[in-house]
Amino acid sequence: MDPILEIKNLYKNYGPVEILKDINVSIEPGDFLVLVGPSGCGKSTLLNCIAGLEPITGGSLHIGGQDMTNVSPKDRDIAMVFQSYALYPTMTVAKNITFGMKVRGVDQATQNQKLAHVAQQLQIEPLLNRKPGQLSGGQRQRVAMGRALVRDPKLFLFDEPLSNLDAKLRVEMRTEIKALHQRLGASMVYVTHDQIEAMTLASKIVVMKGGVIQQIGTPAEIYNRPANLFVADFMGSPAMNLIPARTRRSGGVSLIEIKRKEGDPIILQDANNRDLPEEVILGVRPEDIADAGIRAGADTQNADCIIDIVEPAGADTYAVLQLGGKHVTARLHSETTAAPGVAQRLAFDLGKVSYFAPDTGLRLN
Amino acid sequence: MADTSFVPAASQSRKGKLALRWLLYILLGLFALFYLMPLFVMITTSLKSLDEIRTGDLIALPREVTFDAWRTAWSGACTGIQCEGVRPFFWNSILIAIPAVAISTLLGAMNGYVVAQWRFRGANIIFSLMLFGCFIPFQVVLLPMARILGMMGIAGTIPGLIFVHVIYGLGFTTLFFRNYYVSIPAELTKAAKVDGAGFFRIFWSIFLPLSLPIIVVTVIWQFTQIWNDFLFGVSFSQAGTQPVTVALNNIVNSTTGVKEYNVDMAAAIIAALPTLFVYVVAGKYFVRGLTAGSVKG
Ligand SMILES: Nc1ncnc2c1ncn2[C@@H]1O[C@H](COP(=O)(O)OP(=O)(O)OP(=O)(O)O)[C@@H](O)[C@H]1O
Numbered sequence: 001m002d003p004i005l006e007i008k009n010l011y012k013n014y015g016p017v018e019i020l021k022d023i024n025v026s027i028e029p030g031d032f033l034v035l036v037g038p039s040g041c042g043k044s045t046l047l048n049c050i051a052g053l054e055p056i057t058g059g060s061l062h063i064g065g066q067d068m069t070n071v072s073p074k075d076r077d078i079a080m081v082f083q084s085y086a087l088y089p090t091m092t093v094a095k096n097i098t099f100g101m102k103v104r105g106v107d108q109a110t111q112n113q114k115l116a117h118v119a120q121q122l123q124i125e126p127l128l129n130r131k132p133g134q135l136s137g138g139q140r141q142r143v144a145m146g147r148a149l150v151r152d153p154k155l156f157l158f159d160e161p162l163s164n165l166d167a168k169l170r171v172e173m174r175t176e177i178k179a180l181h182q183r184l185g186a187s188m189v190y191v192t193h194d195q196i197e198a199m200t201l202a203s204k205i206v207v208m209k210g211g212v213i214q215q216i217g218t219p220a221e222i223y224n225r226p227a228n229l230f231v232a233d234f235m236g237s238p239a240m241n242l243i244p245a246r247t248r249r250s251g252g253v254s255l256i257e258i259k260r261k262e263g264d265p266i267i268l269q270d271a272n273n274r275d276l277p278e279e280v281i282l283g284v285r286p287e288d289i290a291d292a293g294i295r296a297g298a299d300t301q302n303a304d305c306i307i308d309i310v311e312p313a314g315a316d317t318y319a320v321l322q323l324g325g326k327h328v329t330a331r332l333h334s335e336t337t338a339a340p341g342v343a344q345r346l347a348f349d350l351g352k353v354s355y356f357a358p359d360t361g362l363r364l365n
Numbered sequence: 366m367a368d369t370s371f372v373p374a375a376s377q378s379r380k381g382k383l384a385l386r387w388l389l390y391i392l393l394g395l396f397a398l399f400y401l402m403p404l405f406v407m408i409t410t411s412l413k414s415l416d417e418i419r420t421g422d423l424i425a426l427p428r429e430v431t432f433d434a435w436r437t438a439w440s441g442a443c444t445g446i447q448c449e450g451v452r453p454f455f456w457n458s459i460l461i462a463i464p465a466v467a468i469s470t471l472l473g474a475m476n477g478y479v480v481a482q483w484r485f486r487g488a489n490i491i492f493s494l495m496l497f498g499c500f501i502p503f504q505v506v507l508l509p510m511a512r513i514l515g516m517m518g519i520a521g522t523i524p525g526l527i528f529v530h531v532i533y534g535l536g537f538t539t540l541f542f543r544n545y546y547v548s549i550p551a552e553l554t555k556a557a558k559v560d561g562a563g564f565f566r567i568f569w570s571i572f573l574p575l576s577l578p579i580i581v582v583t584v585i586w587q588f589t590q591i592w593n594d595f596l597f598g599v600s601f602s603q604a605g606t607q608p609v610t611v612a613l614n615n616i617v618n619s620t621t622g623v624k625e626y627n628v629d630m631a632a633a634i635i636a637a638l639p640t641l642f643v644y645v646v647a648g649k650y651f652v653r654g655l656t657a658g659s660v661k662g
């Protein structure tokens with residue numbers, strides 16, 4: 001089966017400025033692709049290019065196996081939910097949802113039937129005769145979704161649909177969108193700059209920065225094996241610890257040496273006895289630095305470190321310390337004995353660490 | 366106690382505020398009176414007989430109310446050799462103003478929509494040129510326009526005058542609509558495009574229904590401009606197609622013998638009635654439309 005969406009070597013310029021550079025993405029039917037990246041990296045622009053709302057400067061774009069590079073938005077068989085929702089202000093909710101069908105000349109009976117179905121699905125039946133101005137933010141969001149769902153397109157495009165909602169509603173709607181995706185089995189491209197949203201929703205994540213794709217992979221791949229320092233730092237909360245370290249070989253084992261604030265450096269042993277360059281940046285997730293004794297495993301090694309700050313966060317307690325001249329966050333047990341200014345024995349799990357080259361920032365292992 | 370010393374101070378300042386307010390009202394009243402005086406004189410004079418005008422006081426109320434002057438002004442006063450009053454010219458003005466207002470408003474809406482929402486290469490330049498058109502003195506364009514009307518074969522006709530008013534109204538109408546539509550988020554147009562709507566469909570189904578306040582502003586503005594226009598009316602018309610402003614001028618200037626002030630006043634009021642009427646009916650929408658901001662989805 002053809003991929004639902006296939007983008008090859010896409011470039012997009014605004015005047016002389018290159019906004020998107022050599023974008024290659026392909027998604028299979030049923031995929032939930034999330035585009036994530038910092039503000040201004042070109043996510044909305046890419047989505048607009050997929051929708052045909054912006055002409056592309058170079059490359060090609062196929063939807064459902066058909067070349068859509070120069071096809072107008074209305075013939076691409078897509079539906080889009082905009083960041084501002086863009087509901088038609090003078091039309092009722094019902095008219096907003098059926099506008100697309102009306103334009104396309106769908107008969108009244110079908111329109112009514114589809115409207116009823118979508119309204120029931122999104123539980124917006126009581127709102128159908130209201131104008132957008134009379135709706136709350138969350139209700140508008142649903143109506144915008146309804147306008148997309150009623151079209152039953154090959155591909156859904158969402159541009160930060162939850163960013164205008166308050167934190168609680170955002171989490172609720174996130175779950176609802178995920179449920180909707182599972183129920184419909186539809187293919188979706190979803191833009192966000194919220195990495196938690198990306199991790200929870202995606203079947204596939206594209207991390208972008210400055211108009212260039214940094215990494216494409218499943219949430220687990222992105223989280224566990226970030227392709228470079230940018231992805232490592234961007235995905236995950238709190239962020240991955242990136243600790244400058246020196247390595248050496250001694251007696252047939254690969255050793256990693258990390259400067260402590262006081263005393264001798266910590267010496268850890270690489271779990272897979274890899275050959276590493278002399279200077280590396282060691283990437284360790286906060287959850288891989290735990291209280292000694294609680295976490296134990298083949299790859300776990302203990303070291304004493306002075307804790308600077310202790311931040312209880314309910315289920316866990318985060319401890320901040322200094323290693324290799326950087327702040328490092330450790331995720332400790334909620335009943336940890338760690339106290340500020342006091343040395344604590346920590347367990348470093350080296351089974352899932354990442355190594356990056358300090359100069360290029362690229363992943364080494 | 367702090368309480369007792371505070372109360373008199375407060376009531377004193379309240380008294381001061383009251384006095385200030387009264388002063389303000391009195392001042393405003395005086396201004397209003399000053400502005401209304403000419404209208405008052407016009408109306409009373411138009412209701413007096415010529416004898417009474419000659420013998421009586423200018424600002425006195427009429428001793429005997431008579432509508433003769435109105436009747437004469439409407440259908441009997443002489444504008445040069447012809448003595449049919451302002452009536453035929455009033456109809457000319459209507460025949461000119463209504464189509465000219467409608468066409469220039471619709472075209473302005475369309476232009477504003479294009480300039481604000483379908484940005485193309487050179488859109489800004491075209492818009493600046495149209496704005497420039499708002500500010501050139503119209504005396505400058507009289508001769509070239511006369512040539513063009515001649516070449517088009519509509520010189521001296523009502524369609525010719527409609528054409529002139531549409532052309533010179535476009536700058537303002539475009540400006541009004543452009544500024545209104547610029548505040549409408551571009552995502553609205555994008556959403557409609559994804560929904561399958563084209564250029565005209567989006568204009569018709571989404572932008573026009575949003576535009577009532579600015580349509581009111583534009584219609585009032587254009588109607589006032591076109592109805593009150595004298596320069597184009599006198600330059601580009603001929604006997605039979607002159608608008609009411611030109612006829613009024615002729616009535617006032619062409620009386621032989623005694624000057625009929627009552628008829629002049631009545632004719633002037635008749636000529637001003639439509640614009641007055643439009644302001645009274647739609648004035649509050651005018652203010653509201655001028656201050657209307659962006660559209661909340
Ligand atoms: N019409 C335009 N003309 C010129 N530059 C533009 C235009 N639209 C966007 N850009 C630029 O393109 C870049 C990418 O913009 P885009 O809106 O795609 O960012 P984004 O990733 O969606 O950001 P955000 O998360 O803030 O929505 C930005 O640097 C922006 O300034």
Ligand SMILES: [Mg+2]
Nearest residue numbers: 043044045159
């Ligand atoms: Mg964006």
